[in-house]
Amino acid sequence: MSRAGAPPISDELSRRFLLERFSEYLELELGSSPRTREAYLRDLSLLATWASTRHRVSGAAALEAAHLREWVYEQKDQGRAATTIKRRISALRTWYRFLLAEGVVKADPSEKLESPRGWRRLPDVLTVREVEQLIDAIPLEDAMAFRDRALLELAYGAGLRVSEWCTLEVKDVLLDELVVRVFGKGGKERLVPIGRKAAGAVGMYLRELRPRLEKGKGEGRLFLNSRGRPLQRMTAWTILKKIIERSGVTKPVTPHTLRHSFATHLLEGGADLRAVQEMLGHADIATTQLYTHVNREHLRQVHKQFHPRT
Template sequence: MKQYLDEYVTYLEDVKGLSRSTIESYRADLQGFIAFAAERDVINPQEVTRTMLGLYMGRLRQQGKAASSQLRCTASLRSFFQYLVRQAVIGQDPTQLLENPKPERKPPKSLTIEQVDKLLSAPDSGTPQGARDKAMLELLYASGIKVSELVNLNTHDINMEMRFLRCAVSGGKERILPITQIAAESVAFYMQDMRDKLIRDTDEDALFLNSLGTRLTRQGFWKIIKKYGKLADIDEEITPHTLRHSFAIHLLQNGADLRSVQEMLGHSALSTTGMYQSTKKSMKEVYDHFHPRS
């Protein structure tokens, strides 16, 4: 099969125009399989069966290869044998019924409650930008909305007195979500005392404004949360979704039911929300919290 591998690599270079790193990954995957097949005295592609391919994927799992590496190897094998079918080297593709490895589902990264407190305390509310940033961070952690939903909020979408926000979603629908007292107070302070210092056009309805007086963007918020992550001395990587993940995980850790969290996050499938349950408290935390004499 080695001669066909060389021809296939040339095809990837000249016809497909793939990058050098991608081609080398394909080559390494296929060389591994060719060596595996040779151990079983299979040197011709016509002799390769789906069973043999399944055995090879099993070996990769036994070796502890990551699911992403297994998926890439499956893609490499499929591409190679489909190429051989097109070249009339083999009559049937042995990868046709080969199952894809299940992708690894890593739990979302979140912050501890102490880290969230430090992050939310980082902005200086004495400045217009600081008051805006404090309101945004408090609102994200209080409601679990997406950053895109946050920056699309308008002034009339927040009810500080009743402590809820109205969040527009696709299809013309909306979600009504509760917010904390401190989030409501932070938004109220920003709107009453600081927003006017940012606004340029009195007709602007966007709740959160940038330095030009127009609606803040997702990219703008990305820079803001990165800045406060550094100010709060948080070593973990913080993304715009970090507070949303932390919101969900902290609710579940403190006894919220999965269905309610699903509704607040706006997930259509309960299984999507279920990924947050993979992050569990330690045995000692569970013991200290629930044992009556701990």
């Protein structure tokens, strides 16, 4: 099958993805311009080739939402312009209207695709050295040093949301098993492994400081303020800001930056995406996949910096 401006695609592949019939639909039913038809068919030819070679998708009916999402995000990774990606999503949605009308599919997996305008930009991610700078910036002579060090080690070591910093209870930290039990959004429970440094910092805080802070008003919470009450979000944020100021780290840092850094460092180290999803408590793996794009950008920067022929 040959079309001006479109990548070469076999007649068999075109038939399995119904591209000729879609071309007729665009022209006869929608009255699309030749330019729009050419662009949409070019985009869908690229998708058909990609899906059949990358995932061995047999045809239009076998495509799944995960395939579409991966293909669209790959466009972003390749540096495609937002206008190009937006048009390709439009081509997909028009194609699925055609497939639904023809009875080829029963649902439209393109419905939930985010357009470039809707993509979220992740905040800056700290390097491992910058995380160490933050932790090392807590002066040991400070009265609350054991708490603050435990707070940062656990926030980064378990990828916690700031709300989870404050709601963790003493009984949720299983130091012997190197595991923390976290109740995230909607009260959903997850178990997250922690390293020995985080466990050691929490153990020191539990032995040396928390018993002195607890005045019967701690409600079983792990992290308490200087008056022995459960730590609140704004207090936790204030603690982090003071540590940032002392650390010399110049990147913008929020409590969520530690969570983003946790996920990114795991993926850079070769962690499985599903495992990271579980540790972060994401209901949808598409949310976790955002971190793979940060990871790939990191790899591109490393390649550009160190490869002799870039």
